[in-house]
Amino acid sequence: MTVANKLAEMKQIIQKACDKFDRNPNDITIIGVTKYVSIDRAKEAVEAGISNLGENRNEQFFEKYESIGDKATWHFIGSLQSRKVKDVINKVDYIHSLDRKSLAKEINKRSETITPCFVQVNVSGEESKQGLDPEDVEGFIESLQNYEKVQVVGLMTMAPLVENEEELRAIFRKLRAIRDIVRDKHLPHAPCESLSMGMSNDYRIAIEEGATHIRVGTSLVG
Numbered sequence: 001m002t003v004a005n006k007l008a009e010m011k012q013i014i015q016k017a018c019d020k021f022d023r024n025p026n027d028i029t030i031i032g033v034t035k036y037v038s039i040d041r042a043k044e045a046v047e048a049g050i051s052n053l054g055e056n057r058n059e060q061f062f063e064k065y066e067s068i069g070d071k072a073t074w075h076f077i078g079s080l081q082s083r084k085v086k087d088v089i090n091k092v093d094y095i096h097s098l099d100r101k102s103l104a105k106e107i108n109k110r111s112e113t114i115t116p117c118f119v120q121v122n123v124s125g126e127e128s129k130q131g132l133d134p135e136d137v138e139g140f141i142e143s144l145q146n147y148e149k150v151q152v153v154g155l156m157t158m159a160p161l162v163e164n165e166e167e168l169r170a171i172f173r174k175l176r177a178i179r180d181i182v183r184d185k186h187l188p189h190a191p192c193e194s195l196s197m198g199m200s201n202d203y204r205i206a207i208e209e210g211a212t213h214i215r216v217g218t219s220l221v222g
């Protein structure tokens, strides 16, 4: 199936989820995750109107960035080693995986401009997942105030691969609750208005629970 067809289908699902919860689809950024696909398929995605792309590894990011460049807004969604920050930081537009102070420090040191970041939270508590424990998020974000090139624009999480809708909702709701607390502090370095949550198998639920950025690979470009 073409990316354009898949996107059209997805937009209908997004529209329905938005109607149900009185949201505007324009408030949701669709990030096409191209980590599994070729450069040509990533280009096809951009031509179909997906202007935000996500990659989780440096090498794959560079490959696609070389040929697509500024035609897309780039989201780095994978875990980022501090020593590799310098290679990507002035090419990507957003980082979704800020989860430790040493990483914030390195981003601050290497950024030529302010870098919008999502703080990654391990809401589900799975050992295999990156991210801060929910109870550490507030303190962590407050501790970033002197890194003037790090702007905390929101929170990000990955839900477990389960079918149980209520279980998924509980995870997304919890991220949203933490987001509300941080946002309402009105910290200058952390407006924290956005929620990066929802992937191929759970983006509809994530939107119903307030996602502003969904990261979709398999069901959109795969």
Ligand SMILES: *Cc1c(COP(=O)(O)O)cnc(C)c1O
Pocket (backbone or CB within 6 Å): 033, 035, 056, 077, 078, 158, 199, 200, 201, 215, 216, 217, 218, 219
């Ligand atoms: C791979 C990946 C996605 C997309 O996953 P799909 O299930 O293919 O939609 C989203 N977020 C992160 C962090 C990923 O690594």
